[in-house]
Amino acid sequence: GAGVSQTPSNKVTEKGKYVELRCDPISGHTALYWYRQSLGQGPEFLIYFQGTGAADDSGLPNDRFFAVRPEGSVSTLKIQRTERGDSAMYLCASSPGGGPKAVWPFGSGTQLSVL
Amino acid sequence: QKEVEQNSGPLSVPEGAIASLNCTYSDRGSQSFFWYRQYSGKSPELIMSIYSNGDKEDGRFTAQLNKASQYVSLLIRDSQPSDSATYLCALHTGGGNKLTFGTGTQLKVEL
Numbered sequence: 001g002a003g004v005s006q007t008p009s010n011k012v013t014e015k016g017k018y019v020e021l022r023c024d025p026i027s028g029h030t031a032l033y034w035y036r037q038s039l040g041q042g043p044e045f046l047i048y049f050q051g052t053g054a055a056d057d058s059g060l061p062n063d064r065f066f067a068v069r070p071e072g073s074v075s076t077l078k079i080q081r082t083e084r085g086d087s088a089m090y091l092c093a094s095s096p097g098g099g100p101k102a103v104w105p106f107g108s109g110t111q112l113s114v115l
Numbered sequence: 116q117k118e119v120e121q122n123s124g125p126l127s128v129p130e131g132a133i134a135s136l137n138c139t140y141s142d143r144g145s146q147s148f149f150w151y152r153q154y155s156g157k158s159p160e161l162i163m164s165i166y167s168n169g170d171k172e173d174g175r176f177t178a179q180l181n182k183a184s185q186y187v188s189l190l191i192r193d194s195q196p197s198d199s200a201t202y203l204c205a206l207h208t209g210g211g212n213k214l215t216f217g218t219g220t221q222l223k224v225e226l
Contacts, residue, residue: 031212033212033213035214037159040123040218041218041219042119042203042205042216042217042218042219043159043203043205043214043216044216045215048212048213050212055212056212056213059213089158091158091159105160105161106158106159106160107158109157109158111156
């Protein structure tokens with residue numbers, strides 16, 4: 001596909017469960033970003049990958065959140081012991097490289113609901 | 116003080132009018148500024164970027180940047196009902212690879 005693909009588009013889970021959210025970036029893009037958007041708020045930065053490594057994970061809220069990108073392409077955001085406050089839209093974007101002018105479209109997002 | 120501030124609205128304008136959306140920011144090192152449009156339940160869509168002081172026009176949209184006063188604005192001319200959405204202001208800080216967003220302004224264009 002031409003754009004960033006995120007799956008699933010919707011995920012409903014129960015408090016305390018583990019979830020994985022997937023992001024397929026645009027082919028060849030080395031940079032990948034995860035953001036979280038709660039209702040009524042703007043997106044908040046979570047983590048930025050350059051290749052396989054997390055170049056900046058300062059936005060991850062706590063140790064229940066973890067993200068990987070083992071082959072420098074697909075990324076998975078993992079949330080352990082989910083809480084109701086984790087309910088949000090999780091957004092992913094990719095770009096050919098980083099830098100202050102590198103702004104690329106978001107995927108369509110994963111809406112996570114923790115009951 | 117929040118890094119990026121926007122009036123949450125809603126801002127209501129009649130169809131055909133000019134909508135003016137404003138954003139102020141606190142980090143003087145910010146280099147790049149962006150406006151996103153977000154329809155309810157959808158992901159944000161980039162509509163404008165601006166890097167230098169002054170105005171930048173793209174169709175019905177004009178972005179204005181004033182770094183000395185630390186504000187960036189978006190003007191929408193000939194507003195249409197389809198422009199009804201939340202508009203998010205975002206910026207890159209110097210050297211960073213992440214965007215910082217405001218909370219967004221809800222725009223309603225009324226018939």
